[in-house]
Amino acid sequence: MTKKIALIVGSLRKDSLNRKFANALVEVAPAELQFEFVEIGDLPLYNQDLDDAHTPPAAWTAFRDKLRNVDGIVFATPEYNRSMPGALKNAIDVGSRPWGHSIWNAKPVGVISASIGAVGGFAGNHNVRQTMVTLNAPVMPGPEVYIGNGSALIGEDGKVNNDKTKEVLTAWAASYAKWVEANGRKA
Numbered sequence: 813m814t815k816k817i818a819l820i821v822g823s824l825r826k827d828s829l830n831r832k833f834a835n836a837l838v839e840v841a842p843a844e845l846q847f848e849f850v851e852i853g854d855l856p857l858y859n860q861d862l863d864d865a866h867t868p869p870a871a872w873t874a875f876r877d878k879l880r881n882v883d884g885i886v887f888a889t890p891e892y893n894r895s896m897p898g899a900l901k902n903a904i905d906v907g908s909r910p911w912g913h914s915i916w917n918a919k920p921v922g923v924i925s926a927s928i929g930a931v932g933g934f935a936g937n938h939n940v941r942q943t944m945v946t947l948n949a950p951v952m953p954g955p956e957v958y959i960g961n962g963s964a965l966i967g968e969d970g971k972v973n974n975d976k977t978k979e980v981l982t983a984w985a986a987s988y989a990k991w992v993e994a995n996g997r998k999a
């Protein structure tokens with residue numbers, strides 16, 4: 813059965829490696845996973861006063877509405893200073909409120925990460941995992957994907973130029989499809 817999966821990229825820059833690996837993931841994923849990129853760059857910083865006053869910014873409401881009914885969520889993120897990027901943390905905070913209406917609750921989550929460095933965004937990846945566990949989202953434990961030296965794996969056409977990386981992403985996507993089936997809402 814078809815599953816709607818939101819894909820959130822933790823980097824805002826136009827040449828983001830993580831977005832390129834996310835694009836590659838979409839290409840190799842099983843057909844039942846229907847991905848939609850959900851953007852986080854225009855979300856105002858979270859301020860609880862606006863929820864308390866029932867005056868959330870339109871961008872928060874649109875973001876929450878987009879994610880409320882998806883079957884799963886995939887994050888493709890770099891690490892910034894051994895943590896997730898602030899823009900991504902803001903998006904997670906926005907989605908987690910108002911209290912009792914978190915859109916992350918019980919959503920099967922997968923996390924991949926990429927970096928220009930050797931560590932492959934490990935710390936950012938685990939920062940997202942930790943936050944998702946707190947928000948009661950079942951996070952796929954493995955296989956784990958940390959793509960190191962990411963810029964060497966992207967060709968001039970902006971696509972992954974390395975067969976091993978494509979294989980890793982293919983295996984990851986197949987596992988994530990099973991994770992959604994096993995841990996997602998039942999039809």
Ligand code: FNR
Pocket residue numbers: 823824825827828829830831889890891892893894895926927928929930931932933
């Ligand atoms: C980085 N980068 C980085 N890389 C890393 O491996 N560990 C780190 O802690 C950091 N910290 C960091 C902080 C900030 C503010 C920036 C802008 C960058 C480098 C990062 O991996 C690299 O810029 C990636 O290319 C970012 O991902 P995108 O934008 O290509 O998806």
